[in-house]
Amino acid sequence: MRYLDPKADLTFKKVFGEHPDLVISILNALLPFETEEEHIVEVEYLPIELVPETPFKKNSIVDVRCRDERGRIFIVEMQMLWSPAFMHRVLFNASKAYVRQLGSNEKYELLQPVYSLNLVNDVFMPDVEGYYHDYRIVHIEHSDKIIEGLRFIFVELPKFKPQTFSEKKMHVLWLRYLTEINEKTRIIPPELMESPEIRKAVEQIEESAFSDAQLEGYDKFWDGVRVEKTLISDALKKGHAEGRAEGRIEGERIKQLEIARNLKALGLDVASICQVTGLKPEETENL
Known part of the structure; x- marks a missing residue:
């Protein structure tokens, strides 16, 4: 049996975006709920595209978005490569989901928490x-x-x-599922497997559950990740090289100033220095 990596866009959305019981399970397992009463019982999926209220504002897409029986909203994202922009996107999407709960004539007290x-x-x-x-406003x-x-939560x-x-x-178990299973896995x-979820x-994520077109898209996803990783690596190398060059220039200038200071102390004229x-x-x- 061959398995696909559950972290890929195709597989992640299939597992957690099509099966309410599985997204409930991972949310209850990974979110910092302090009591059993806080646990999620039911969810309804919401559109993953957060369309702006006017065409002049930015729209955004998340991997999974759902609402539980209390009205609390949950956004789940799988991010392959880190960048500072991702943190801003997370804040943007969660804030948008929070604000869009209310109509113009509704009271603020009706707002429910948004978990990301x-x-x-x-x-x-x-x-x-x-x-x-775990980040909160404190x-x-x-x-x-x-x-x-x-x-x-990151x-x-x-x-x-x-x-x-x-x-x-x-x-x-959920974190082991996400970190231990990939294309090389043959035996789970x-x-x-003792856990039903x-x-x-x-x-x-069994390979046989996907069409040829889906498998082609899966491979293209990983090609894109590899290209993006290479671009980020090259950019970092360039930045480090530029930093070293700037450091050498600054070092030379400091050396010049120190020599000039010593020569001036010895009484040498400015032109000679x-x-x-x-x-x-x-x-x-x-x-």
Whole structure:
């Protein structure tokens, strides 16, 4: 049996955008709900394209968007490569979903929270321990004071290391599903298949479940990811090279100024100092 990678656009939307029970399961497992009462029971899917109210504003598309029985809205995104622009897009989409809940004559009290779950197949906080990042609007000095309404969860998938602790069983199983299964997988670990939700999610990514056209689109997706990764890598290399060049130039200038300062201390005239160091007269006089 051959499986497709569940992180690809095609497979991710098939698993979590077509099966309410599976998106409920992963949301309950990965969102920071503190009590059982907060857990999602039912969801209805909402259009993934957030069309602007006027043609002059920006539209946007998310991977999965749904609403639960309480009216809370959930956005789920799978991002293959990190860029600072993604953080801005997440904030933009969640804010738009929050604002669009109300009509012009409705009361603000009717607004329900928007949760944004973002699974990132990249490391964007290398200097921070842990793979799970929970953002809320909090008071800087009194972090227990919170403005409710928007909550953002970012998961750095490459940092995740499987752990077994019963109180977060589905949390671990879903992240193992996303990080351990790909085209090279032939046998699914038994502990994953023991979960009905994970087993169903595995069945959705069997190669035989997709048409030839879909498989071609799947391959093109990964080609696009590889190209984008190369472009980002090249841009970083160019930036580092330019930074090193700028550093060398700045280093040479500091050396010139230090030499000029020493020569001036020895009583050498400005014209001679400029001839030796290449500095301008006004630069030498200001030392």
